[in-house]
Amino acid sequence: MVSLFFFFKDFEPSAVTPRGLAPPGLIVNGDFSEMMRLKVSSTPTTPRKNLNLSVTEPGKNDGPSLDGTLMNYIDTLTQRINYHIGYPVNICYEHYANLAPLLQFHLNNCGDPFLQNTVDFHSKDFEVAVLNWFADLWEIERDQYWGYVTNGGTEGNLHGILVGRELLPDGILYASKESHYSVAKAAMMYRMNFENINASINGEMDYSDLKAKLLQNKGKPAIINVTIGTTFKGAVDDLDVILQTLEECGYTQDQFYIHCDAALNGLIIPFIKNMITFKKPIGSVTISGHKFLGCPMPCGVQITRKSYINNLSRRVEYIASVDATISGSRNGLTPIFLWYSLSAKGQIGFQKDVKRCFDNAKYLKDRLQQAGISVMLNELSIIVVLERPRDHEFVRRWQLSCVRDMAHVIVMPGITRETLDGFITDLLQQRKKWYQDGRISPPCVASDIGPQNCACSYHKIDFIIP
């Protein structure tokens, strides 16, 4: 049934909505929270097992049927969704069941979004609508920008840094040690000189180190990756301080290029205090469409200045278009998903999502702190960084990402208080076992999240007796 339902004329989306999810069509004022109908089961489920699948010849399959395998898979995913708290994906996808009939078509947006294809099966009309929305958000005139819907934040970074390098061919790439690994990947792919700038404990770029390196390399242009919400700690590099540092070091506007990697926070910050704007001398901004916005497939949005991409555009006769993108064929479904989600949510929906995430992140942080657990939450961030749980099984159960002695919970719009309560209860119970009521010490994370946030036996005492 699953494999065939798209071709039924009387297709009924709710028929394929996973068990426990609300039926589509329930969005009221862009409020998706109402749609979360999943309940946390009291017994934590175990991580999913490898299905050890193979492709079988039709008629020669003596295992479960194709549909049976798919149903089983969907069932496991549905159970595990309440334990998906370690990575920045928005899990409110119910409304997308309405878009399932689109899977009958191959939609391909290859080439420039602003030029129509000779083939009808594309969604560039939707793509341009989405791009215009982001251009408005980041304050650049419609006739001044260029952009496209990418395959994800990484492709946006690869594109932004490429635009910078084409404008300033012998530029040095500067990025902080907390920036996303795709930035170092770009440096490697493009064989650029790369300066890795130190980061402060909260994850923000160390501006004095930036200054020292800018002064050292004077005479060569600077291509700077500014992270608006670092991947692990959710820290926001201060664009204004970076611009001021460039000025103090004597870099004029034709000697630098700034790419803003706003993968996660690009759709959070504009609704609190807008610092991402093309009114400042920045070159490009990118977000991931599957993070805060919540597209079920990876995608992203890249916006840059129109005047910059002439350098990159190549006429391609085969597709009767010009191409300044990185990919050839581009996913024509994702622009429709983005358009649908943006239109259904609207500014009010985003404001609600942002507020709920901040409230829930603060709630989680406070509860952990009260329980004597090391924890840090940056301003403008929904990432709660905590001490690394001692047990691998716990980490797998909650699908956490760990770095050194830290783990984090990313409090995305789909994460409810119930889910957080379930996590806290489980963590507190497990910690009793791991630390045997204080006979074994939890890790010291002072060097990772700062002594003031560390609740290890040494720093806790420090904290109480000043």
Ligand SMILES: *Cc1c(COP(=O)(O)O)cnc(C)c1O
């Ligand atoms: C997730 C992330 C990326 C990469 O985005 P993908 O969509 O996963 O390619 C880039 N930068 C930051 C800061 C991120 O958090």
